[in-house]
Amino acid sequence: MSLVLYANSSYTSPYALSAFVALTEKGLPFTLETLDLEAGANLLPAYRDLSLTTRIPALVHDDFVLTESSAICEYLDEAFPAPGHPALLPPGxxxxxxxxxxxxxxxxxxxxxxxxxxxxxxxxxxxxxxxxxxxxxxxxxxxxxxxxxxxxxxxxxxxxxxxxxxxxxxxxxxxxxxxxxxxxxxxxxxxxxxxxxxxxxxxxxxxxx
The missing domain is CATH 1.20.1050.10 (Glutathione S-transferase Yfyf (Class Pi); Chain A, domain 2)
Incomplete structure (x- = not known):
């Protein structure tokens, strides 16, 4: 299994923070990659084609790529559910x-x-x-x-x-x-x-x- 999280290189994105916290709370090993948004690195063809939206954060889980932090959190909660992994959302x-x-x-x-x-x-x-x-x-x-x-x-x-x-x-x-x-x-x-x-x-x- 491979998990890669793309964030901005200044680490100021609250949405990248949310996705990072989700992965960390789940106890999942992942690689963190950063992009210089001020230099437009997210607009280059490689990341544009990978992410579809050119936005960060992006989560790459094997051959599946997902952007939008709330979608990433919900995906992780379903892909790695409790009790095997800590829950990210309340049970009720x-x-x-x-x-x-x-x-x-x-x-x-x-x-x-x-x-x-x-x-x-x-x-x-x-x-x-x-x-x-x-x-x-x-x-x-x-x-x-x-x-x-x-x-x-x-x-x-x-x-x-x-x-x-x-x-x-x-x-x-x-x-x-x-x-x-x-x-x-x-x-x-x-x-x-x-x-x-x-x-x-x-x-x-x-x-x-």
Whole structure:
């Protein structure tokens, strides 16, 4: 069996992080390949033909190639299911649906916030400008939803860890790492998720500029 994950060479992609964490949590041996997106390496014929979409992350499992991080996570959970491998999504039907809803929402909404607090401000250099009105509205919406979802659930969204915890923590870190106002409960949650071994393995890959 061969597993290869393609990520961006600066390791700033939250979606590559999600796929990396999924593979690591599953305990699956894999090779990590990186592409310089700023140089357009993902647009070159070799990767274009491999990935179909030119996007990262891409997972290559033997002769099968898949992009889009949420699709990769779901594929891994079905290809390497529990109990043989740790689950990436909650066991209950409704909890799994809620986790998928959260993942899709975090990926499709919050454009002003993601632009004002891009992931380079999380991993490398904090932003110097305050949030604008649209980004602040997105932050308020995110904080409200996170507080509702975590209410009474302890350390994780659904009692036990799932990959949506990493995705939510990543979005919260856009605010926390830049000194924006975040309730202490959510700061503690994001900090605990950031200390998870799979996330720490990713952080240790960051280049030093």
């Amino acid at each position: 039907l409704r909890q799994r649906a809620r986790a998928r809803q959260l993942q899709a929402w975090l990926r499709s909404d919050f454009l002003p916030l993601r632009e004002a607090r891009d992931t380079r401000t999380v991993f490398y250099q904090p932003a110097t400008e305050p949030l604008g009105a649209a980004a602040r509205a997105g932050a308020d919406k995110l904080i409200h939803a996170a507080e509702v979802l975590l209410d009474g659930n302890g350390e994780h969204l659904f009692g036990a860890w799932c990959v949506a915890d990493t995705d939510l923590a990543m979005m919260l870190q856009r605010l926390i790492k830049n000194g924006d106002a975040v309730p202490a409960r959510l700061r503690d949650y994001a900090a605990a998720q950031w200390q998870r071994d799979s996330v720490q393995q990713w952080l240790r890959l960051l280049p030093i500029y």
